[in-house]
Amino acid sequence: MISVSDALENVLALCAPLPTETVPLRAAHGRVLARDALARRDQPPFAASAMDGYALRSADCAPGASFAVVGESAAGHGFDGTVGTGQTVRIFTGAPVPAGADRVVIQEDVTRAGDRITLSAPIGDNTNIRPAGGDFRAGDRLEAPRRLTPRDVVLLAAMNLPEVEVYRRPEVALIATGDELVMPGEEPGPSQIIASNTFGLAAMVEAAGGVARVLPIAPDDEPLLRQSFALAGGADLIVTIGGASVGDHDLVGKVAADLGLARAFYKVAMRPGKPLMAGRMGGSVMLGLPGNPVSSMVTAQVFMLPALAAMQGLPPAPPVPQSAPLLEDVAANGPRTHYMRAIREAGGIRPFASQDSSLVSILSRADALILRPPHDPARRRGEPVDYLAI
């Protein structure tokens, strides 16, 4: 058995960034920027008014001074002339500040009568002008790699970039294996259960920026399992579920080896999730996850998500645990890293009483995994523990 961190290092060593592609801005959210995006213009492109008011010269602003309104500058329609001494231009938020003016007095601070305004309040320190290029300048960049947020998309649009270069979405083939499995909606036989992991893993893949290809269930039969691997051809990542333990009926390792799997490791010292396989198979990375639903979802969290991030060009980033006080005592941990299913509550984090890796009802209620290092001693209610939000 190898440690979680060694195993993760092995998995990441298998994963190279995928080729890039250009997508329209409308499709850029959640994708990973592959090349620095360079602004095509200054923002604002001109000195712009920050308020609705009147543009004029600061030097003219004696208390009670009055000005002739000689024009208007609205958003989209600037004033072409120059503001002279004793003159002003009606101006609206976002509109270009006309030549000659160096200040906008807000409309609440003037009285207007016909084509004249009079200052009715002290003008203060703020010019109410946003300088040209005050936000960014042409050539300023949004740096890659970076998973694009809605706020980044706003910036890219403002830079006048209608499309951006991003890493291709990893394509992930999911193969659930085992004679005991039927698809949801089918009628299981007396020894059978429903294939559930695949659906949760597909959702995780998609939330992580990948494309999930759910393959038909592979029975415990060598030729049929080979067929499933053939259907997975071209995938960037092949994820098998189940059949990777040492039981006499676990064929995945054998068939994958026959098909050329260069195995990076076999077992990881973690709980849940002991049976786990990783390696390279032709052009694909292969991850063999355990069949227990909880084990497969936790191992996917710990290994599959970082693999997908690496394929999307993101640098390795160890998960940053949060910390909260325990709301229950926990026993000493054994030799494996334990990811305890838990729920966050006011004042702390509560591990579930049963940590059996088959309990999907508890998995569904959990929103965090408490991290217990190998040989972590017993801990009492109130002690802080590290956890990952899931």
Add this chain to the structure above:
Amino acid sequence: MISVSDALENVLALCAPLPTETVPLRAAHGRVLARDALARRDQPPFAASAMDGYALRSADCAPGASFAVVGESAAGHGFDGTVGTGQTVRIFTGAPVPAGADRVVIQEDVTRAGDRITLSAPIGDNTNIRPAGGDFRAGDRLEAPRRLTPRDVVLLAAMNLPEVEVYRRPEVALIATGDELVMPGEEPGPSQIIASNTFGLAAMVEAAGGVARVLPIAPDDEPLLRQSFALAGGADLIVTIGGASVGDHDLVGKVAADLGLARAFYKVAMRPGKPLMAGRMGGSVMLGLPGNPVSSMVTAQVFMLPALAAMQGLPPAPPVPQSAPLLEDVAANGPRTHYMRAIREAGGIRPFASQDSSLVSILSRADALILRPPHDPARRRGEPVDYLAI
């Protein structure tokens, strides 16, 4: 001006849950469950082995006892007979425990010779059996409403539910207004800028479970603005951007009123985001957001996201702020709630020096909004402040 909480209450009062629809499980992730999902079977459906080993009778388990191996129970293929005294059945993880057996001894604790095994270790307290229905029973439920996580999808699959009833996705029409705007990739005139908010808002809508319909830019022209509202027909939510201030060129309020807008409020005491409008217009809820990119994204966070959640049947849930120590002093706040753009760092949260609502470069770098209540006093570096992660 009304307070943020009063305004939010008004917005939520405008929003009713949308009709429901049935979707396949593969499309259920991120949707809001509309009706309790009831398990169609027990899980596990039979007492199942938790380990690879040998099923036998506890009563027979004297130290060093030996057993005749009379059959095998594998996942998907149970053993049809009964395990008698002195007998055992080879069993694999997840396989049905045969009749007669009440314990599984793990394979590491026996020695096998031909068709006999001998106990080589004390058997301990754990039967290594997962009882039938130990995870959930037929009729057990996943309660609605609830936004479905990947882990919920696993549970629904295990319940043998191939499809679920969810609230329809809210359809959101986005109308950016203003003569100053051109679309990214177009060549702006000398007084023009790029429409950027729409793209960020569309990404927010989609991340919140909605469907975004980005309409063409509406110039500052009554007939053309009417046309845009016509194109928004049938949307559950119409979001306008810009044109909702009191400037002479802000037509949105006028045209919306002509079209029957029953206005709930006009201005909210918040920063950024003062100009803001909400109401009902025919079958649609209408939100008028300010034109500044930062203001529009912040007001969308505070009002649009809760509106979309309400339309998807989720109960009103006030945002739960997190807390972190300030890494910079901040000045006293004025009469409006201030959402300060900030970035989380090791040891605390750092507000950006400039809080000008036009700066999209800073918006892109921010990952949190520090919450300053009205008249919050000046605060020093090190004091804890509440913030919302964005």
